[in-house]
Amino acid sequence: MKLRSGLRTKFLLLMTLALVVLLLTMALMLKRQEQMQGEVVEITRDAMAGVIDNSLNRRGEGMVNQLAESLTNPLYYFDLDAMGELTASALRQPDARYVLVYDEDGVIIHDGSEAISSYGKRMDDGFANDVIMSDGLLTLFDDSLMDVSTPIMIGDERLGGVRMGFDLEVSQGFQERAVQDMRERLAVLGHRQVVGVGLVAGCLLLMGIGMLWLVQRWLVRPIRHLADSARQIEAGRFDLDLPTSRRRDEVGELLRAFSRMSESVARHDRDIRRMAYTDALTGLSNRLAFREALDEQLLQMRGEGQQLALLFADIDDFKRVNDTLGHDAGDDVLVQCSARIRDVIAREAGDDALLARFGGDEFVILVRALPRDDGPGVREIATQLAERLVVELGQPLIVQDRQVFLGTSIGITLFPDDASTAASLMKNGDIAMYQAKVAGKNCFRFYSRAMDLAVERRVNLEHELRGAWERGELSLVYQPVYRLSDRTMVGAEALLRWNHPKHGQVAPSVFIDVAEQSGLIESLGPRVLHAACSEAVRWQQMLPGREPLTVAVNVSPRQLRGGGALAEVVASCLKETGLEAGRLHLELTETAVIGDEAHVGEELARLRETGVKVLLDDFGTGFSGLSHLRRVPVDGVKIDRSFIADILRDPDDLALTSAIIAMAHSLGITVIAEGVEKAGQYALLRERGCDQAQGYWLGSPMPGPEFLALLKEEGR
Known part of the structure; x- marks a missing residue:
């Protein structure tokens, strides 16, 4: 009995010792498992934080750069509708907190809202001064916000800039949910391991060896591989060769989830790069x-x-x-x-x-x-x-x-x-x-290197042309127009001249082209029109008994394509000066008509509704043919001087001139010849039935007082 008691005691002691060893082993294993889970969570948290921050930074810079490129033209032309569409599209990003378009002084032009409630306000937040002073792409952070801004440039000129705020709480929330999900899955995995240890308590050594092997194979190695992959993603290497796992446990799901996340990050990186380097409309490189x-x-x-x-x-x-x-x-x-x-x-x-x-x-x-x-x-x-x-x-x-x-x-x-x-x-x-x-x-x-000087001269000329009218450097001269049948003056063409204080007379072909290219013609044109109409009224007032004279004013293609504004300017000018509409002739070049006859025809129809006459200038030089006379509503054509110059010795020019006169007359259109320099040209044009003519043989361009004196002399 004592033996039994001793064996039982020994057995109990052994059982107790085994149980103590088992408990200690389990405690040690649980302790080690808890530490390992914490390490895994921290490694994954750090890796994911780096990946998410890097991705958000790249995405933010890419979006702001693309938005700045798209806003260049709208900001240059102050197109608030276009700015609104672009900024509203950017605000639809889930983590976008605000989008601001501002001018070079930091004044807000658009905030993406329909009402633009912050329009005209100067930016005064903590980042504002750094953003306004920045010459390039700038990314700033605080605890809950990433602010990305860049200036908007056109050439070397800074128009303003655009900035976009991204809510860091969105990405932080995603990170915390992912980490919490990982912690829960690791906890489930640890519980299964503890249950396994309890079931094989009698095989402590084998269980320990087996668990170490399993942990190493199923947990530590995959997590270590994930950590290495996360560090590569953090470094910007997204195209990783991640192993596929067929495991159905949490580690397998974690491996597959990480693989999907890696593919998603790589795909977003490719999309951002494509957006940053590709023109959205044409698909070309930008x-x-x-x-x-x-x-x-x-x-x-x-x-x-x-x-x-x-x-x-x-x-x-x-x-x-x-x-x-x-x-x-x-x-x-x-x-x-x-x-x-x-x-x-x-x-x-x-x-x-x-x-x-x-x-x-x-x-x-x-x-x-x-x-x-x-x-x-x-x-x-x-x-x-x-x-x-x-x-x-x-x-x-x-x-x-x-x-x-x-x-x-x-x-x-x-x-x-x-x-x-x-x-x-x-x-x-x-x-x-x-x-x-x-x-x-x-x-x-x-x-060629000479072009640099030409561009510099043209820029200087454009600068000096601005304000030339106010300084009195620009003036009008008038070239008489005669009726060929009785050589009676019936009107004059108003021509703009520039007397530069340093360079003297600047050729009209030079400064008119500068005005056309720079857009100055849109402000000079109405002034020239008003001055010419006022002068024509003065002629009638000074010579009341004389046949009313017409005045012809040249219209540039840019004025003609102003969306109906030219007709309004003409009507207003006639009303202010009191000139009869039928005495105003508007001249436009043939080349201005070619390419969009339908639109030009509509504009000319609006002009003719005001009562003015429309003449097609430099006719024959646009290679358009006489067919334009049927499709474009004009009252007269002016045969270019290049044809008139050789009509006495070139049969082809004479034949072409005669054909123009005959065709125009058949359509009920007046014909005016330019560049009449000889008596023989005058006589030949009169013989061929040309209606009117102008040129140096008949009268050179002259200032208003001289033209009025010529009128008085002819009226005697």
Whole structure:
């Protein structure tokens, strides 16, 4: 019995010892498991925080950069509707707290709301001063907010900027939920392990070895791999080769969830990069992508003897499409033009060329060429490509079931001949493209160093032209117009002259073109019209018994395409000056009509409703044919002086002039000849039935007082 008691005691002691060992082992294992779970949670928390912060930072910078690119034109033209659409779209992001568009002084222009409640207020938050003073992309943080801002530039001029606030609590909440989910899953896994330890209590050693092996294989190794992957994602390497797991437990779900998260982050990174480097409308590379590609090309080409060319192509008169047909039609034009450019590049330059859209209606092409004795150089390739582009983009486009003629102006600059840096090449390309515009559009020009001086002179001329009317430097002269049948003066053409205080008389062909390109013509045109009408009224008042004289005023294409504003200006001028509408003749060039006859016809119809006469100036130089006389409502045509100059010795010019007169008369249109310099020209035009004429043989342009004196002398 004692033996039994001793064995029982020993057994109990052994059982008790085993139980104590088991409890201690379990306690130690639970302690170790708790520590391991905490380490896993902290590692995962740190990894996820880095990934989320990095992703949010990249997404915020990408969105603000894209928003700044899109807001350039709306901010430049102060288009609040366009700003509202862009900012409202950005505000729809789930973590976007605010979007602000501000000017260069930090005054808010748009906040994405319909009412723009903060319009005109200066930004005064804690980040405001840093944002306003920043010259580039700026990201600022506080406890609950990430503020990303960047200036909006046009060329070297800062128009203002845009800033966007992202709520960090959204990403922090996502992180905490993910960590909590991981903690719960690890807790479930730990409970299963404890239950397993209790069930195999009699095999403590084997259980310990097995558990260590299982933990190492099923938990530590996957978590360690996840931690390594998270660190790579944090470093920006998103394309990871994560192993697929068929496990059905929490660790397997965690591995699959992490794999899906990695794929999602990589996909969002690709989307952000695509948005940051791709033009949304045409699918081409944008300015940022092109600049990086150009920098990379220049870095690779240094010292290798390679050459490249940049072609800056700007669509001529593109603004007219937006103004007359709407921005949807303008987008359609850009898509069609980009497709034509791609086709030409594929045929002429192959895969070595890179095409990008810089915004608006400007496209840039990069062409490379290796120095070879048996192949064309980069200049020849660029020339051939530019010639084909001019031809292809000069073909009519079908927009909203109508033909639109635009054309393109192309500037070309070469590396390393013209410049060795990306910034200089792009500046030179812009200058060459501008010179192509000045040369008459729908052509191409290579950059030369003389263009820098020409651009500087043109900029100075534009600056001096502003305010020239107020300073009294601009004045009108009047060239008499005579009726050929009895050589009686019936009117005069008003011509604008600029007497520069330093350079003297500036050629009208120079400063009128500057006024047209800069938009100054829109302010000068009404002043010229008012002055000419006032002078015509004065003639009638000074010579009441004389046959009323007409006055002709030139109208620029830019004024004509002002959306009906010209008719309103004319009506207001006639009312203010008291001039009879039938005595005012408005002259527009033939080339202003070509390309959009339907719209121009509507504008001319509105003008004629006011009672004024419309004349087609420089007729015959636009290569449009006499068919325009049937489709465009005009009262008269002025035969260009280039035809009149040779009618005495060139049978072709005489035949063409005679045909114009006969065709115009058959349509009931008055014919006026310009540039009559000889008595023989006058006699021949009179014989052919021309109605009126002007030229130096009949009378040169003269100031108002001299013209009035001539009228008095003829009235005697």
